[in-house]
Amino acid sequence: xxxxxxxPMATLRAAADDPVAYSQTWKATHEGSVIGSFPMNFPSELVxxxxxxxxxxxxxxxxxxxxxxxxxxxxxxxxxxxxxQAALGQLDVFDAIVAADHCVQLLGAVDVIxxxxxxxxxxxxxxxSAMDDAWTRPRVAGRIGEIVAEIETALGVSxxxxxxxxxxxxxxxxxxxxxEFFELRRSGRLRITASDMQVLVKSSMVMxxxxxxxVLERLLDEIDPAEDGGLDAVKLYLSGHFxxxxxxxxxxxxxxxxxxxxxxxxxxxxxxxxxxxxxDGDPFEALSSWYLERNLNAPCPTRVTTQxxxxxxxxxxxxxxxxxxxxxxxxxFCEPHMLYYxxxxxxxxxxxxxxxxxxxxxxxxxxxxxxxxxxxxVERIRRQHVPAxx
Amino acid sequence: xxxxxPRKDKTRRLxxxxxxxxxxxxxxxxxxxxxxxGKHVVWYNGAALNPLFQAAGLEWCHGEAFAARLAAQxxxxxxxxxxxxxxxxxELCSYARTHLGCAVLTHQNSNRSETGVVGLxxxxxxxxxxxxxxxxxxxxxxxxTGQQWDAMTYRVFDRALPLFNVSIPMLxxxxxxxxxxxxxxxxxxxxxxxxxxxxxxxxxxxQTGRPFDWDALSESMSYIKRASxxxxxxxxxxxxxxxxxxxxxxVASIAPINFLPGNQxxxxxxAGVKAEIEQRITDGVSAVENERYRVYFDGIMNWNxxxxxxxxxxxxxxxxxxxxxxxxxxxxxxxxxxxxxxxxGMAQHYLLCPLNHGLKNLQELLLRRLDEYAIDGIAFHSxxxxxxxxxxxxxxxxxxxxxxxxxxxxxxxxxxxxxxxxDELFDSRLEAMLEAIDVQRMRSAV
Numbered sequence: 001x002x003x004x005x006x007x008p009m010a011t012l013r014a015a016a017d018d019p020v021a022y023s024q025t026w027k028a029t030h031e032g033s034v035i036g037s038f039p040m041n042f043p044s045e046l047v048x049x050x051x052x053x054x055x056x057x058x059x060x061x062x063x064x065x066x067x068x069x070x071x072x073x074x075x076x077x078x079x080x081x082x083x084x085q086a087a088l089g090q091l092d093v094f095d096a097i098v099a100a101d102h103c104v105q106l107l108g109a110v111d112v113i114x115x116x117x118x119x120x121x122x123x124x125x126x127x128x129s130a131m132d133d134a135w136t137r138p139r140v141a142g143r144i145g146e147i148v149a150e151i152e153t154a155l156g157v158s159x160x161x162x163x164x165x166x167x168x169x170x171x172x173x174x175x176x177x178x179x180e181f182f183e184l185r186r187s188g189r190l191r192i193t194a195s196d197m198q199v200l201v202k203s204s205m206v207m208x209x210x211x212x213x214x215v216l217e218r219l220l221d222e223i224d225p226a227e228d229g230g231l232d233a234v235k236l237y238l239s240g241h242f243x244x245x246x247x248x249x250x251x252x253x254x255x256x257x258x259x260x261x262x263x264x265x266x267x268x269x270x271x272x273x274x275x276x277x278x279x280d281g282d283p284f285e286a287l288s289s290w291y292l293e294r295n296l297n298a299p300c301p302t303r304v305t306t307q308x309x310x311x312x313x314x315x316x317x318x319x320x321x322x323x324x325x326x327x328x329x330x331x332x333f334c335e336p337h338m339l340y341y342x343x344x345x346x347x348x349x350x351x352x353x354x355x356x357x358x359x360x361x362x363x364x365x366x367x368x369x370x371x372x373x374x375x376x377x378v379e380r381i382r383r384q385h386v387p388a389x390x
Numbered sequence: 391x392x393x394x395x396p397r398k399d400k401t402r403r404l405x406x407x408x409x410x411x412x413x414x415x416x417x418x419x420x421x422x423x424x425x426x427x428g429k430h431v432v433w434y435n436g437a438a439l440n441p442l443f444q445a446a447g448l449e450w451c452h453g454e455a456f457a458a459r460l461a462a463q464x465x466x467x468x469x470x471x472x473x474x475x476x477x478x479x480x481e482l483c484s485y486a487r488t489h490l491g492c493a494v495l496t497h498q499n500s501n502r503s504e505t506g507v508v509g510l511x512x513x514x515x516x517x518x519x520x521x522x523x524x525x526x527x528x529x530x531x532x533x534x535t536g537q538q539w540d541a542m543t544y545r546v547f548d549r550a551l552p553l554f555n556v557s558i559p560m561l562x563x564x565x566x567x568x569x570x571x572x573x574x575x576x577x578x579x580x581x582x583x584x585x586x587x588x589x590x591x592x593x594x595x596x597q598t599g600r601p602f603d604w605d606a607l608s609e610s611m612s613y614i615k616r617a618s619x620x621x622x623x624x625x626x627x628x629x630x631x632x633x634x635x636x637x638x639x640x641v642a643s644i645a646p647i648n649f650l651p652g653n654q655x656x657x658x659x660x661a662g663v664k665a666e667i668e669q670r671i672t673d674g675v676s677a678v679e680n681e682r683y684r685v686y687f688d689g690i691m692n693w694n695x696x697x698x699x700x701x702x703x704x705x706x707x708x709x710x711x712x713x714x715x716x717x718x719x720x721x722x723x724x725x726x727x728x729x730x731x732x733x734x735g736m737a738q739h740y741l742l743c744p745l746n747h748g749l750k751n752l753q754e755l756l757l758r759r760l761d762e763y764a765i766d767g768i769a770f771h772s773x774x775x776x777x778x779x780x781x782x783x784x785x786x787x788x789x790x791x792x793x794x795x796x797x798x799x800x801x802x803x804x805x806x807x808x809x810x811x812x813d814e815l816f817d818s819r820l821e822a823m824l825e826a827i828d829v830q831r832m833r834s835a836v
Contacts (some may be wrong), residue, residue: 070784074481074774088612102560104745105536108781111749124562129537130528130555135586138555139557146564237592247451305557333481335777337534341541348473 001230002190004195005222008215008370009196012203019058019206025094026053026208033155036094038082040302041101041127041286043144046275048167048209049159055094056205059244060085065362070112077362078244079109086113096121096154096228097333098147102285102304103127105333108329123150131295132303136214148284153327163281168354172276172346174209178214182270184223186263186321191229194238195248202245202268215223234381237323238264239344240337243272246329246360253367254327258372263321264315265298266329266376274298283324301340310340311347318353324356327374332359355379397737397828400679400704404635405660407642412646413655418459424449424521424693430598433523435489435539436530437558437740438720440649441614441732442525442587445607446594451520452649453539456486459645460517461693461806466603469495470807473824476546484806486774488517488537493546496520516738523547525597525700527590532745533778556586558740563748570751571723571742583737603658609733610652618721620660621647625717627667629763632676634709638700639677640716644691648722678709682762683824687713688756688786689771689781694808703769707821712763715779718755752782752788760794767823768798774810795830 011119014280015022016333023034047054057283058083075083085091091113099110108123110163114122128136130358148159181200184190192200204212238251238260251263265271275294278286295303299310318326328344330337339355348355356377358370398528424431432443435453443450465771466488474480480487495518497567498520526544530536539556544553559579591602615731627634646659670676685703687710703710719726723742727735747755759765768790770783784802790796799819804810 020497021681030438063787071770072777072780073775074780102534102537104532104778104781107560108777109561111785114749123564126559126562128557129534130557133555133557133589135582135587135589138558139582163477301538301541304528304537305550306541306544306553307547310550333807334778335482336538338479338482339486339535339538343545345541357455 002184002223002227004190004192004196004219005369008218009199012207012212013199015207016058016202017061019055020090022094022206023053023055023116027093032075034093034096035105035154036091036097038099038101038106040300041291042098043100043147043170043277043290045164045167045287046144046147046151046159048170050155050157050162052095052151052155053208054385057082057085057091057094057097058062058202058206058360060090061247067112070115071108074333075108076243077107077360078331079103079105081244081362082106082109083112090116091120092117094120095180096123096151098122098150099124100127100143100147101218101302102126103243103336113356116384121154123147126292127291129303131167131292131303132307134264137288137292140291141285144284144287161283165279168277168283168286170209170213170278173278174204174213174216175273175276177213178204178273179222179270180220181216181294181329182273184262185229188229188231189225189227190223190263191231191260193255194251197261197264198245198248198251198266198268200278201272205272208386231262232258233379235262235321235323236260237262237318237321237326239326239328240266240270241329241331242267242300242334242337244268244331247365250329250358250360250370252367253371254374257378260380262323263317266372267315271298271300274360301336304310310342311343314344315351315353325356327377328357330357330359332361340357354384398423398492399701400637400706400707401636401700401701402587402675402677402679404639404642404663404677405657406665406666407639407791408730409662410643410646410659411601413458413650413659414623417650418456418576420788421449421451421521423521430524431521432525432527433493433520433543434527434529436528437535437556437743439527439556439590439740440531441607441610441652441736442590442594444610444651445603446591447596447600447603448598449521449533450649451523452498453489453492454485454542455645455649456492457485457519457806458693460488460492461808462696463516463695465516465804466694467517474515480807481775483535484644484804486535486542488806490539490542491548492517492520492545496522497547508831512813523551524553527554527556529740531558531740531743532560532747533637535767552593552597554590555701556583556590556740558746559581559752561741561747562737563750568750570747570754571738575628576741579741580738584734587733587737607732610728611727613652613657614647614721615727615729616661616723617647617652617656618724618727620657620664621720622722622724624664624667625712627664628711630671631684631764632678632681633709634670634675634677635663636677636700637713637716638696638712639663641691641696644716644720650720657701663740676709678707680707681794682707683709683766683827685710685761686763686765686768687715687771688768688783689795690715690773690776690805692771692773692803693806694812695803695811702816706824708820708824710769711765712757712759714744714752717759718742749782752786756786756790756792760790760796765792765796766827768796769820770798770800772800772802774804775807776805797823797826797830
């Protein structure tokens with residue numbers, strides 16, 4: 001059976017588990033700058049084109065301490081963790097910090113950074129979330145121009161069109177490779193656990209893109225095209241969980257019930273790498289196109305549109321992956337997800353797709369309770385939807 | 391060092407605000423019959439876009455306003471139950487899930503009637519009385535949930551009705567020259583939003599099939615501008631101690647200034663409020679019997695507990711004299727409105743929503759109010775499902791303490807969900823703050 005090779009995976013896992021340590025090492029070895037950014041729509045290509053390392057700031061696994069005094073407890077685990085990391089000085093490795101998504105909780109955390117580290121350049125380039133209007137594209141282009149100017153000022157460099165075109169091609173190549181892994185998993189030719197898939201994607205948010213691509217190529221080289229992945233009978237789709245990664249132990253509990261996760265629309269999953277930046281034309285304009293197109297490719301409830309629907313997309317993707325059911329992972333207090341969830345439920349029920357909603361938290365996830373719920377869910381699928389497998 | 395113990399009702403609410411209550415009740419009763427009268431109905435959320443709807447000859451339903459009304463009347467449960475049954479989780483903005491619950495009920499009711507007229511049986515419950523919309527307009531500043539909300543209302547109504555979005559950028563303060571109503575960022579986004587209002591007017595013309603009445607807009611904005619001036623003059627009179635009116639009186643005046651039609655009735659209402667305040671000053675009548683502490687309220691209103699909190703603070707000899715929700719909102723900069731060409735000033739007010747500022751602006755505004763109203767302490771309403779209003783509160787508390795030595799306390803509650811309020815915690819924390827203020831006073835007296 002095909003499995004991912006352990007040694008390259010260890011390299012990726014180290015970066016995914018400790019982005020700050022990776023950034024510190026990169027700075028020391030490259031004598032370069034590192035710019036931190038936030039999910040879910042920041043175009044990292046701009047930072048790369050400036051010669052710096054773009055790092056999407058991740059949720060820390062550490063319990064929240066100082067941040068508890070700066071952001072209320074009814075914020076999502078990611079934003080509370082960001083506030084905590086800022087208060088503890090763990091974000092000091094970043095030479096500047098840029099946000100592009102208007103999430104009210106995220107901006108609360110970003111304001112904590114401005115409070116805790118007033119000397120740190122922090123910029124918010126608000127990418128318009130209403131996607132259908134004629135004035136959205138020029139507005140987005142203007143904000144991308146702002147990001148360019150801020151990065152140039154912070155780093156004392158110029159971002160040229162040529163450099164940006166090169167960065168776009170480099171990131172597209174990386175995304176294409178990651179999508180190969182999704183296709184291998186979807187087709188059953190390679191068994192990739194959900195937590196390993198998270199490592200593949202999450203590490204790409206942190207690592208030098210060329211280094212990351214090289215590791216992905218090693219992994220692909222070691223896959224035997226003649227073998228399959230030896231998938232379990234019940235196939236599941238994972239949906240949701242924006243901005244940050246669900247805890248690997250939760251994903252492991254799900255698959256320990258004897259199921260295979262065959263696809264997802266998680267942010268630290270397919271959503272992140274769904275769309276390439278156009279390689280023709282003006283590269284700055286291409287980033288605006290990318291922003292608008294990725295919501296068409298993988299609709300997101302944080303964007304307002306009447307052109308596409310996440311629920312319809314989800315139903316289509318579940319069918320495409322031949323999954324028998326879906327587990328919706330919702331980060332507790334994530335408001336766009338809470339807003340959209342009833343529409344998902346309606347669509348899944350009307351298409352007779354079994355679903356299970358699991359809320360996740362920064363700390364204190366009830367793993368054993370979760371195991372029982374997932375086991376029951378899987379048993380229901382076995383009995384009702386794939387009787388031949390039971 | 392003493393702390394007053396809770397005792398009798400020591401509030402003296404303005405009687406003139408009852409007129410506003412009648413105006414608001416009449417407004418909603420009128421809305422409920424919009425379909426019978428053959429009117430086009432717009433559902434909207436966020437900014438006070440109603441003068442545009444008024445000039446377009448529409449009837450308008452402000453979602454948050456209706457959710458607030460339900461909560462203030464303790465009638466929110468049927469809507470929230472309908473929302474919960476539909477699938478909305480209890481940690482979601484309670485304004486949104488109350489209003490979306492109303493949407494579910496209205497959609498169910500209107501599906502039973504081809505005319506969209508709500509049946510008599512269903513009118514037993516206020517939550518189900520909103521007339522079905524013809525289209526939606528969203529213009530939400532500061533809160534991403536608010537921006538996403540009407541995309542969901544659109545889906546509750548089967549994706550069948552038009553939706554127009556006004557995108558209002560945050561006043562985040564990226565540029566060094568950024569501040570409250572100043573700097574390059576302020577000028578740029580003002581024009582950007584004004585441009586979208588022109589697009590909205592085109593949309594309204596298309597939806598109604600009628601040319602937009604610019605004269606009607608100027609007329610209604612002239613009334614709103616005058617009403618706003620009177621409101622601010624009344625607020626300014628409350629800088630004196632003891633205050634002749636409280637934050638709670640201004641809360642009672644939110645609905646009129648936020649969404650009632652711009653007309654002479656609106657001006658008369660605020661003239662009446664101001665006149666009563668002036669009369670109180672003449673007569674030496676204070677809004678709270680034995681005012682000993684002057685407190686600023688930061689946070690969105692807890693509509694379920696409006697009367698309760700009014701009495702509660704007064705029992706401790708606390709006059710809540712000003713607040714972010716009342717004083718930094720609702721046409722609060724009337725000098726920006728050019729009645730002959732009102733769109734820019736309207737856009738600027740939409741930007742000045744108290745949810746729409748970065749920390750720097752909010753610090754500036756808070757310190758200004760602390761000075762203007764001689765504030766002794768701050769009550770931070772840590773609003774469980776309103777992250778937009780709660781966002782910077784911890785840092786604002788530290789700013790107030792550091793810059794002005796002003797004490798504060800936090801209490802948990804919510805805009806429209808009573809279950810998040812904890813009375814025991816409220817009492818102990820308020821008492822602790824008042825004790826700290828007493829200690830400060832004793833020390834300064836030595």
